[in-house]
Amino acid sequence: xxxxxxxxxxxxxxxxxxxxxxxxxxxxxxxxxxxxxxxxxxxxxxxxxxxxxxxxxxxxxxxxxxxxxxxxxxxxxxxxxxxxxxxxxxxxxxxxxxxxxxxxxxxxxxxxxxxxxxxxxxxxxxxxxxxxxxxxxxxxxxxxxxxxxxxxxxxxxxxxxxxxxxxxxxxxxxxxxxxxxxxxxxxxxxxxxxxxxxxxxxxxxxxxxxxxxxxxxxxxxxxxxxxxxxxxxxxxxxxxxxxxxxxxxxxxxxxxxxxxxxxxxxxxxxxxxxxxxxxxxxxxxxxxxxxxxxxxxxxxxxxxxxxxxxxxxxxxxxxxxxxxxxxxxxxxxxxxxxxxxxxxxxxxxxxxxxxxxxxxxxxxxxxxxxxxxxxxxxxxxxxxxxxxxxxxxxxxxxxxxxxxxxxxxxxxxxxxxxxxxxxxxxxxxxxxxxxxxxxxxxxxxxxxxxxxxxxxxxxxxxxxxxxx
Ligand code: FAD
Numbered sequence: 001x002x003x004x005x006x007x008x009x010x011x012x013x014x015x016x017x018x019x020x021x022x023x024x025x026x027x028x029x030x031x032x033x034x035x036x037x038x039x040x041x042x043x044x045x046x047x048x049x050x051x052x053x054x055x056x057x058x059x060x061x062x063x064x065x066x067x068x069x070x071x072x073x074x075x076x077x078x079x080x081x082x083x084x085x086x087x088x089x090x091x092x093x094x095x096x097x098x099x100x101x102x103x104x105x106x107x108x109x110x111x112x113x114x115x116x117x118x119x120x121x122x123x124x125x126x127x128x129x130x131x132x133x134x135x136x137x138x139x140x141x142x143x144x145x146x147x148x149x150x151x152x153x154x155x156x157x158x159x160x161x162x163x164x165x166x167x168x169x170x171x172x173x174x175x176x177x178x179x180x181x182x183x184x185x186x187x188x189x190x191x192x193x194x195x196x197x198x199x200x201x202x203x204x205x206x207x208x209x210x211x212x213x214x215x216x217x218x219x220x221x222x223x224x225x226x227x228x229x230x231x232x233x234x235x236x237x238x239x240x241x242x243x244x245x246x247x248x249x250x251x252x253x254x255x256x257x258x259x260x261x262x263x264x265x266x267x268x269x270x271x272x273x274x275x276x277x278x279x280x281x282x283x284x285x286x287x288x289x290x291x292x293x294x295x296x297x298x299x300x301x302x303x304x305x306x307x308x309x310x311x312x313x314x315x316x317x318x319x320x321x322x323x324x325x326x327x328x329x330x331x332x333x334x335x336x337x338x339x340x341x342x343x344x345x346x347x348x349x350x351x352x353x354x355x356x357x358x359x360x361x362x363x364x365x366x367x368x369x370x371x372x373x374x375x376x377x378x379x380x381x382x383x384x385x386x387x388x389x390x391x392x393x394x395x396x397x398x399x400x401x402x403x404x405x406x407x408x409x410x411x412x413x414x415x416x417x418x419x420x421x422x423x424x425x426x427x428x429x430x431x432x433x434x435x436x437x438x439x440x441x442x443x444x445x446x447x448x449x450x451x452x453x454x455x456x457x458x459x460x461x462x463x464x465x466x467x468x
Contacts, residue, residue, distance in 0.1 A: 001108070003029045005336065006122050006136040008114035008280070011039020012322040013313030014142030015098050017329025021140075022105035024337045029134060030107055031114035031124055036091075037098035040144050040314070041322040044164045047094050049184075051087040052167065052191045053353050060194035060228075060355075065392060078195050080171055087167065110134070115281035119306050123281075138308050138336050141296060142329065143280060145273040145314035152240055153179075153269060159243045160267045163188060173197045175264035177250045179238050181208035183352045185270035186224070190354045193228040200262055202233045202252050209352060213364035213413040215399060220358055220415055223395045227355075236260070241267055275315045285309070290317070302332050310336075324348050349427050351420045356382075356396040359423035362411035362430055365401060374404035378436065378460025380452045382416045384467045387447035393417035398456040400436055407435035407461065418449050425453055436460040 004026035007018045014030060015037060021028040036043060059078050066073060102109055110132070112124040122139060124132045147162040149155055157165050166188045172195045178185040181203030193199040201208065207217040224230040235255040242249050248267045254260050275295040282289065288297040288305040296311040298304055304311050310332045313325030327343050334341040352358035368375045379399045382388040396416030402409050412426035429439050439457035444450050459465040 001029070001134050003027050003108070003134060003136040005029075005138045005140060005333075006031065006114070006134055007140045007142055008122065009039060009142035009144055009313075009315075010037040010098065010109075011142060011144045011313060011325060012041045013144070013325030013329045014039065014140065015101070015329075016326040017140050017142060017312060017333050018107050019101055019105050020330045020333035021336070022107050024333055026333070026336065028105075028107045029110060029136070030102065031110045031112060031122065031134075033111070033113045035111060036095040037102070037109075038091075038095045039142075041325075042094045042098070043091055044167060046322050048087050048091055048167045049163070049187050049191075050353060051090040052083065053187060055083045055086065056191045056194035057355055064227075068392065078172065080169065080195075084168060084170070113279050115279055116284045116287075116309075117281070119285045119309055138310065140329070140332055141277075141280065141304070141309065141311040141315060142313050142325070143276050143315050144325075145320060146276045147269070148272040148274045150179075150238070150269060150271060153238065155269060156243060159246070159248045159265070160241050160269065162269055166191075166266075166268045169266070173264065173266040175200070175262075175266075177202065177248065177262050177264040177267040178270060179241075179250065179267065180270035180272070181205070181210075181232065181234070182270060182272065183209065183350075185268060186220070187353050188268055188270065189230060190224065190228065193224070193230050198264075199228070199230045200233065200264070201230060202236050202238055202250065202262070204235070204237050206235050208232065208234070209358065212350060212352075212358065212360050213399070213411070214366055215397075216358050216360065216413055216415050219396060220352070220354060220356075223356060223415075224354065227395075233260070233262075273314065273320055277315060287311075301335050302328055318345060319348055319350065321348065321350065344431070347427055347430055349423045351423065353420060356393065356416045357419040358415045359419040360411070360413045361423055361427050362409070363401065364411060364413065368401060368410060373410070375401050375410060376404050376407075376436075376460050377401050378456045378458065378463070378465065380455035380459055380465055380468060382449070382452060384455075385447075385449065385452050387449050387451070388417060390447065391417065393449075398422075398452045400439075400453070400456040400460040402436040402457075402460045407437055409434055409436055409439065409457070409460075412453070412456075414453070416449065416452065422450055422453060425450060440464065 010032040112126040175198045178189040189199045236252040312328035331341045349361040398414040401411040436457040455465045
């Protein structure tokens, strides 16, 4: 078969890119090695983790917060099996949605492992070992990533697990040890802490969510400790983990070099993700990869070192986020037909779906300081928000960073209720290069959590917040 475009991988990068290609009139095929579409995000990432986060949030609220609203409950329990079944149904609905969209857009699909024979020929190796060759003018590699393993810490997938197994536990751990205080570790740690597990996070860096603005990590750590009893071992270097029966022992060096040891019944290793290129046969056509991390090297148009072969999403440089992969899929499709698409990598929001949620866009204070850019800051605490008081979600704040001279917003960092959704307003404002005063003068509905953004913007403008 001859195609205009073959996409290898059906995660958010691949499936969105394929749909955009088809919309633009390109004859398109997708090759996916698994029997369901949607990649990491839909099957073992964004969607299932959010399904479990929602279930555990309902449970936690019923157990701890309903009483203050005057709602009494007796016999509250969590049926973990049902929670996991519901999560699987959510996945099934979403992956079926992609199958529908592929059909609707007349995209051909092939189940199997795609590999390069030459730059225009892809071999599909199917489960039964049979093969088929497809031809295309352009190829988009969207093969994503897999959990990073620590060489000295073997994952047995039963007690020492990755995020994938953590989404399928059949019981609430008694003591869950999470290695890695990044987004994935904290989200999954929150799920089980809300359901009653003791959760200990061991992190090498001095703060959790270390790539975000420093103020967010501090506040998140404080709130997770206060609300969920999570404990944190920061600046600790994990040295090993062993299992004996149902017990996992994790050893680490504390900041002074002393060894500590933690005993639990499960340990999630969440130390990041690594680009996935196995089986692609990149060497067959000489596609270059980066020295560190195995990522495929691409230029500003996401084209690899081989003309007509593109790579997008987790398998290339940049944030490993579904929406970044999607935007790159659209970019490549439009570039192939000669359009002039654009992605502003500075404006890709980052979100942590703990409670309170954490969300960020643009430059952090640390980055502005390092770049020597003069800036002003304005913060507004949810403690002063009428909406937050009504719902009982008063932890957190919104911080706006604006250029000291021009007042243009350079970064927005928030931790609080519904921050994941609220960050969109900051992205729009920054996309249109709004000043802090512009946002401060926009009418925000009352009472909403979004008023905190307006107040933080007013605070950054000239310390003009009304309710602070
Ligand atoms: P993937 O989604 O990894 O898809 C790659 C696909 O390629 C897979 O289906 C794979 O089977 C297929 N493939 C690989 N090699 C071949 C081959 N040779 N032939 C055929 N098929 C192949 N991101 C967010 O933005 N928000 C979140 O809330 C979020 N939560 C997450 C939670 C967890 C627990 C995890 C693990 C990740 C989360 N992410 C989240 C990250 C997000 O899942 C990824 O950034 C995103 O899936 C990357 O998309 P992709 O298209 O690059 O690759």
